[in-house]
Every structure is written in structure tokens, then in C-alpha cells.
Amino acid sequence: VQLVESGGGLVQPGKSLKLSCSASGFTFSSYGMHWIRQAPGKGLDWVAYISSSSGTVYADAVKGRFTISRDNAKNTLYLQLNSLKSEDTAIYYCARSFFHYPGYWGQGVMVTVSS
């Protein structure tokens, strides 16, 4: 299982960013996927989940601003981040489900929201 996130960077408050997570080593379409974030020096904060059938669930803190999606043909998971706030600054990890737990994690991508 290999998961590689990309798309992070420095963005101004109120702007948008789209993260990608390229998956390999497993049948991507068969698994639910998570996004989890970690603010610098802080704990883990679950963000969103998409099932193998593309059902979605979001944390209240990001509902209406973030959108999780997947492209099974490209073996890629996405997270669209809109109306970004300073408190969204974090390392964003994608993770493959293992018995519904985030079982396999990528290396993470940094998102910094600052003017």
C-alpha cells in the first residue's frame, strides 16, 4: 500500500486549495478513504471519509467548506478546501481504511493558511 499526497502549500485566508492522494499497491476502488489533519505540534483531527461507493462524511469544522471525492480510474483521492481559515493550517494525511479505521497513512502534505 502506497499513498502519496500532493497539492499543499501556502494560501491566503478565504482562498481555495485542492489536495490529491495518489494510491497504489491495492485495489483503490474497493476501499473507503480518510483525510486526517494534524496542526503543527498538535494531535490528530479527523476531517472526512469517502466510502468505496462514494458516500461521504465530514467533520463539523469543515462541513460546507471541504469536499472529499475520488477518481477510481486514476486511483486518486481528492480534498477540495474552500474558504480556508488560519485554523486549517496543518499537515493533511490521506489514509486507507482497514476495518473502517485509518489503517495505512500517506506521508502527509502541509497546508499553511496565512496572509
Added chain:
Amino acid sequence: DIQMTQSPASLSASLGETVTIECLASEDIYSNLAWYQQKPGKSPQLLIYYANSLNDGVPSRFSGSGSGTQYSLKINSLQSEDVSIYFCQQNYDSPPTFGGGTKLELK
């Protein structure tokens, strides 16, 4: 949301010692609990799932136990490579929630 409270927040132990980390849920989570290890500068790795099932490749010195609202992670014969932050996570109810973490250091 279900609140997960970990204790202690930090822990210092000697090589070869046995350490225990506790996780308390704000309501019954029916053993839907995982433990993760995060080494410095790395992404978290799943150690234990369903409270007491050891993930493949995880050394047998790690074990999980508990039920209801109280869970624990035990590390027997502490090794230098176990220096990490450990997180618990409940998966019983949405949203999944994590404990605040326990930082384990060597004495």
C-alpha cells in the same frame, strides 16, 4: 461527539520497563478503539484495532485491552524505538475522534 481522554499526556520510562497508557471514552464505544504510534517526523501507524487486535508486523510486546469506556495500551520491555507519541481513536460513532496523545520518552 464522543470525547477521548488519554492519560498521561507524557511519560518517561527506562529501557526494559513496562508502560501503560490509558484512554477514556465519554460513552461506551463497544471496543471500537484503535491505537496509533507516531514516531518523530513520521505519519501515524496503526498498532491495535478493535481494542485488542494486533496489526500485522507490530511487535508482540504491544497489547491492547479494555471495554466499555476504559481502554489501555501496554508496552512490555520498552525498546528505544518505542519513543513516540501514541494516540487512541474511537470508531464507534461518527465523527471518529482521537485522544490528545501520550508522548513517551526514555528516562
